[in-house]
Amino acid sequence: MAEAKYKQIFNIIKKRIKDGTYQNGKAIPDQNALANEFNASRMTVKKALDMLSYEGFLYSKRGSGTYVRQNAADQRDTLPFNEYAGLTKELGEKIESQVVKFDVVFPTKTLQDQLKVKSTDPIYEIKRLRIVEGEPYVFEHTFLSARLVPGLNENILHHSLYEYIQKDLKLKIGSAFRRISAEKTNEDDLKYLKSKKNDPILQIQQTVYLENGEPLEFSTNRHPYNGKHAYTILDMKK
Amino acid sequence: MAEAKYKQIFNIIKKRIKDGTYQNGKAIPDQNALANEFNASRMTVKKALDMLSYEGFLYSKRGSGTYVRQNAADQRDTLPFNEYAGLTKELGEKIESQVVKFDVVFPTKTLQDQLKVKSTDPIYEIKRLRIVEGEPYVFEHTFLSARLVPGLNENILHHSLYEYIQKDLKLKIGSAFRRISAEKTNEDDLKYLKSKKNDPILQIQQTVYLENGEPLEFSTNRHPYNGKHAYTILDMKK
DNA sequence: CAGTGGTCTAGACCACAAT
DNA sequence: TTGTGGTCTAGACCACTGT
Numbered sequence: 001m002a003e004a005k006y007k008q009i010f011n012i013i014k015k016r017i018k019d020g021t022y023q024n025g026k027a028i029p030d031q032n033a034l035a036n037e038f039n040a041s042r043m044t045v046k047k048a049l050d051m052l053s054y055e056g057f058l059y060s061k062r063g064s065g066t067y068v069r070q071n072a073a074d075q076r077d078t079l080p081f082n083e084y085a086g087l088t089k090e091l092g093e094k095i096e097s098q099v100v101k102f103d104v105v106f107p108t109k110t111l112q113d114q115l116k117v118k119s120t121d122p123i124y125e126i127k128r129l130r131i132v133e134g135e136p137y138v139f140e141h142t143f144l145s146a147r148l149v150p151g152l153n154e155n156i157l158h159h160s161l162y163e164y165i166q167k168d169l170k171l172k173i174g175s176a177f178r179r180i181s182a183e184k185t186n187e188d189d190l191k192y193l194k195s196k197k198n199d200p201i202l203q204i205q206q207t208v209y210l211e212n213g214e215p216l217e218f219s220t221n222r223h224p225y226n227g228k229h230a231y232t233i234l235d236m237k238k
Numbered sequence: 239m240a241e242a243k244y245k246q247i248f249n250i251i252k253k254r255i256k257d258g259t260y261q262n263g264k265a266i267p268d269q270n271a272l273a274n275e276f277n278a279s280r281m282t283v284k285k286a287l288d289m290l291s292y293e294g295f296l297y298s299k300r301g302s303g304t305y306v307r308q309n310a311a312d313q314r315d316t317l318p319f320n321e322y323a324g325l326t327k328e329l330g331e332k333i334e335s336q337v338v339k340f341d342v343v344f345p346t347k348t349l350q351d352q353l354k355v356k357s358t359d360p361i362y363e364i365k366r367l368r369i370v371e372g373e374p375y376v377f378e379h380t381f382l383s384a385r386l387v388p389g390l391n392e393n394i395l396h397h398s399l400y401e402y403i404q405k406d407l408k409l410k411i412g413s414a415f416r417r418i419s420a421e422k423t424n425e426d427d428l429k430y431l432k433s434k435k436n437d438p439i440l441q442i443q444q445t446v447y448l449e450n451g452e453p454l455e456f457s458t459n460r461h462p463y464n465g466k467h468a469y470t471i472l473d474m475k476k
Numbered sequence: 477c478a479g480t481g482g483t484c485t486a487g488a489c490c491a492c493a494a495t
Numbered sequence: 496t497t498g499t500g501g502t503c504t505a506g507a508c509c510a511c512t513g514t
Contacts, residue, residue, distance in 0.1 A: 004483065025450065030499060041485045043281075046501080056413055059449050062500045063492035069412065070451030071354070089332030116309070174307065175294055181468040182420035182438035182461075200420035211297050212263065213308030223420075230419040233471065242502065268480060284482080300481045301511035350501045480512075485505100493499075 009038050009048035017057050018067055027065035028058070094132055099157045100192065101127035104146060114207055114218040115145050122146040128157060129192045135226070136193045142219040148210070165216075174211035180204050180231055189222060199225040247276050247286035255295050255306055265303035266296070296434050332370055337395045338430065339365035342384060352445055352456040353383050360384040366395060367430045373464070374431045380457040386448070403454075412449035418469055427460060437463040 013028070015021075022028045031049070035042045037125070049066060052058045060066045103125045107117055116124065124144040130137045149165060156164045165171050183203045189195040202223040208216045223229040253259075260266045269287070273280045287304060290296045298304045324432070345353065345361045355361065362382040368375045382390070385405060394402045403409050421441045427433040440461040446454045461467040 006483080009287060032499090041487095042500095043486090043503095044484060047483090051499095059412065059451075059502060061493080063498080064494075065499060067450065069447075069449075071447065071453070084314065136324045174297065175267035176473045177475060179468045180418050180440075180471070180472045182434075182463060184438055184463070198422075198436040200422055202418075202420035209307075209309065211307075213297075215309065225422070233416045233418070235414045235416060244502080270480085279506095280481095281484095281505090282503060285502090287481095298481060299512080301479080302513075303480060477514080478512105479514100480510100482510075483508085485507080488502100488504080490502075491500090493497100495496085495498100 001203055005038070005040055006044050006047040006051075009034070010043060011049060011053050012038075013052060014057060017052075021069050024068050024070045027067050030065060063173065095137070096131040097158050098129040098131065098192075099126070099154055100129060100188075101125060102154055102157060107143070111143055111218060115143065115215045117145060117147075122154060125151065126157060127188070136224055137229075139188055139192050139222045140219060141188075141221070142217055144217050145215065148214065148216055172211040173216070174209050176206050176208045176232070178206040183222070189224070189235065192224065193224040195224050201225065202229055202231070204231065242277055244282050244285040244289075245273070247278065247283060248289050250276075251286060251290060252295060255290075260306050262306050262308045265305050268303060299476055333375070334369040335396050336367040336369065336430075337364070337392055338367060338426075339363060340392055340395060345381070349381055349456060353381065353453045355383060355385075357386070362387065362390060364395060364399075365426070374462055376428050377460045379426075379459070380455055380456060382455050383453065386452065388455055409454070410449040411454070412447050412451065414444050414446045416442055416444040421460070429461070431460065431462040433462050439463065441468070442465055442469065 011018060012023070013034075016028075020083065028034075029037070031042050031045050034045045034049075034146075037046065049058060049060065053060060057069060058066055059069055104122045105125045106119060107115065107121065107123045111117070112119055115123065124142070124146050125144040126144065128140045128142070130140065146152075149169065151238065152164070153162075161165070162173075167172065181203050183201045185195045185197060185199055185201055189199075189201055192195070193201075202225075204221045204223075205219070206221070207218050210216050251272075254266075266272075267275070269280050269283050272278075272283045272287075276283065286297060287298065288386070291298060295307060296304055297307055341363045342360050343363045344357060345355055345359065349355070349361060350357055353361065362380070362384050364378070364380040364382065366378045366380070368378065384390075386409065387407065390399075393454070400411075404411065419441050421439045423433045423435060423437055423439055427437075427439055428435070433439065433441075438461075442459045442461075443457070444459070445456050448454050
């Protein structure tokens, strides 16, 4: 079997919503009809529909039917910004990296707590300026567990750190806990982001966890004020 | 049947993770054992486990077992901030509201697009200062579709707008699309949020949709700089 | 190889909506 | 009353892990 049947059904129905076969606000065929069409059991169809509901394409009314959410397509055009996947993947070749700092340090109390490491466990401290189309995009201040990411070097930092972590080390990212706030400029902002003294800074502080829940990284990423930077989210109700 | 069996199982297992019956990083009993214990089919147990995985408590390895994510409990202590549920629900009785503006207007082009209404459809324009424990918490500038929220009055705005929408009008919120950014102060910030001229402002601009995808509200909410305000998110990978 | 999770089925019963 | 979605079952086969 190439791909799970429910995933195939999921993709076919998604396509039909996007191309207008199933129209905004209208009901789609009922579960029995779909099970029939796809030669699947109703449970399997239901699983595909549940996923589509979770992603915001559909909603169901017991006793009535399953309907296409209005603006379903619109909303999906702007995806949540998955920073843990790495900027390189999002922005491709257009991004450059300038490594400002690359050291191994012992963790402070706060870091020991965030990364769940001992005071004697070595930690990488990295500062990178990321540049997109010649403009400063974000200044990243990262602490990485050295135990989890052996063999890190400056060459990797010039390219994609997350490609190294995911493809070479085969580590799997599970989740990220983020705290987004507005801050005043500091020295690094003025120096590297070319910010002016009273510009507001969009700061994203995050702890990134592996699939098994081990903390991988604690980082503070600061974006300059230029009217372009924003963090976007689609928040679905349960 | 009081509550779906899979939800009961979901809650029992969640409790066991929180109280340490199932320990961080360790495997929980296999699906057959759980099905046996709860007198349920394996499919039903699987559904509960899938939900727990989605919420970040567990992860599964085919061929090996189902494990408790480390920091599962930690992460869940800080919930995503569901602003569409209304501040009143989050902060309870501690919140006061000062209504600065309450008008009916015709929508601008941008608003017509955001709320999917015609230029002749009336729209409420509302400005409210929300105060928590005597301190300015957020300044809300809201545009609401008057067709969807009939009978709105200033008394409601002094209490909970979302309680009126959800309980009295029985409208169901489906999702919210948010854009979070750092901004410079404007006149309202200085006047109502007691911000200083060069303080950074955390701005959350959102479109809130009903369950069927109809746009309900477009609003711009601005938080003062005081080191306390931040937007927190737990971002789970697929 | 045995044990585990991932998927799928065919049928059943229920709750709710529309008529 | 009929049709819809929501839940649940008992069993089956497969893919993968660990020994």
